[in-house]
Amino acid sequence: MASPSVAVTSFPAEAVPQAPEDPLFGLMAAYRADTSPDKVDLGIGAYRDNSGKPWVLPVVKKAETIIHDDPTANHEYLPIAGLASFTSKAAELILGADSPAIAENRTISIQTISGTGAVHLGALFLAKFYHGNRQIYFSNPTWANHNQIFSNVNFATTTYPYFDKQSRGLDFSGMIGAIEAAPNNSVILLHACAHNPTGVDPTQEQWAKIADVIRKKRHLPFFDCAYQGFASGDLARDAGAVRYFVEQGFELLIAQSFAKNFGLYGERAGCFHFVAAPQKDTAATADTVSRVKSQLYFLQRSEISNPPIFGARVASTVLNDAALFSEWEENLRTMAGRIQSMRTALREKLEALGTPGTWNHITDQIGMFSFTGLTEAQVQKLRSDFHVYMTKNGRISMAGLNTNNVEYFAKSVDAVVRSA
Ligand code: LMR
Numbered sequence: 001m002a003s004p005s006v007a008v009t010s011f012p013a014e015a016v017p018q019a020p021e022d023p024l025f026g027l028m029a030a031y032r033a034d035t036s037p038d039k040v041d042l043g044i045g046a047y048r049d050n051s052g053k054p055w056v057l058p059v060v061k062k063a064e065t066i067i068h069d070d071p072t073a074n075h076e077y078l079p080i081a082g083l084a085s086f087t088s089k090a091a092e093l094i095l096g097a098d099s100p101a102i103a104e105n106r107t108i109s110i111q112t113i114s115g116t117g118a119v120h121l122g123a124l125f126l127a128k129f130y131h132g133n134r135q136i137y138f139s140n141p142t143w144a145n146h147n148q149i150f151s152n153v154n155f156a157t158t159t160y161p162y163f164d165k166q167s168r169g170l171d172f173s174g175m176i177g178a179i180e181a182a183p184n185n186s187v188i189l190l191h192a193c194a195h196n197p198t199g200v201d202p203t204q205e206q207w208a209k210i211a212d213v214i215r216k217k218r219h220l221p222f223f224d225c226a227y228q229g230f231a232s233g234d235l236a237r238d239a240g241a242v243r244y245f246v247e248q249g250f251e252l253l254i255a256q257s258f259a260k261n262f263g264l265y266g267e268r269a270g271c272f273h274f275v276a277a278p279q280k281d282t283a284a285t286a287d288t289v290s291r292v293k294s295q296l297y298f299l300q301r302s303e304i305s306n307p308p309i310f311g312a313r314v315a316s317t318v319l320n321d322a323a324l325f326s327e328w329e330e331n332l333r334t335m336a337g338r339i340q341s342m343r344t345a346l347r348e349k350l351e352a353l354g355t356p357g358t359w360n361h362i363t364d365q366i367g368m369f370s371f372t373g374l375t376e377a378q379v380q381k382l383r384s385d386f387h388v389y390m391t392k393n394g395r396i397s398m399a400g401l402n403t404n405n406v407e408y409f410a411k412s413v414d415a416v417v418r419s420a
Pocket of ligand 1: 045
């Protein structure tokens, strides 16, 4: 029997307009649907091995076996703040095991739905409680989801210059100038390392100057750290900017993802950290921590109740075992090293082909991505004529290149650049 039809919906187009498809996940679907044997996926930032396949880190496999064989493991709820053995090590990983902020109990660490969940929890907290200039400054460009996450909680967003199209490096004076010009007590989002999408990071000296301006303007830094270990292959070095700000006594927020560095993409393992500034009166610091923590727990409970257990358990198993930890560092070096070798290979091939333009930025940039400088029209042509998939801003995920397709990609870029 046909269902009885009703004439109205409570959700007409004026109330619920069609939302655009997510560009990144749309790209992933289009790539999967493409039947060409030549197709190349340089879209989403997920590591691939030299045969273009997802890589389950060997150390993660070991941790999974340990969990599987553990007779005490079960599927009970985690506490609201997540798995303590995971969040405490996550804090040490980003802040350093000897961080004064940890020793002085100035940190709050809450397990989240990966980095996105951590950015969201921070955004929600700011939207509800921030009394400074209620506006967050993003680098231009930034990870597209930053905008959506803050807009969804009605927190105003704006940008500071970041990428210099001429040098394909950092527009440092533009960045510093805009942060200086921002109203006092603004929120400044900073990519801790391996900037997404540009692959361009400030130097240590530049970070020190950024910190000076942020202090002078009493801004609140919010670090997004999705690629620790991917920029240099060295966990401590990649946490350098965050650690410097903490040493300088800033109060700050951190969103930390374990998707990329553990290859735990779909397991959604992440952490949000709040670091309180060391106030003169330690009781006042403790009071800040206690109040902020209580509200973060309250938000978390209503948002997700408590976080998922498996990915956190995997990461915790590795982070709490010295031998597994060094094996993880080795796995990280494998990933960062392969990406680095693809940067070298791509640049060499483009230069050998004499492709018009300069290509040093491919090896100057770091981390998962390269911001190629290709235009939207060129990106379209790469897709329609060569089955190469990348975001329309010209970003490529370097991990999608391997010894089998880098030549094909270089030749495709060469053809497209020449035809323009
Ligand atoms: C990316 O930028 O490709 C990744 O961070 C994946 C994502 O969720 O956007």
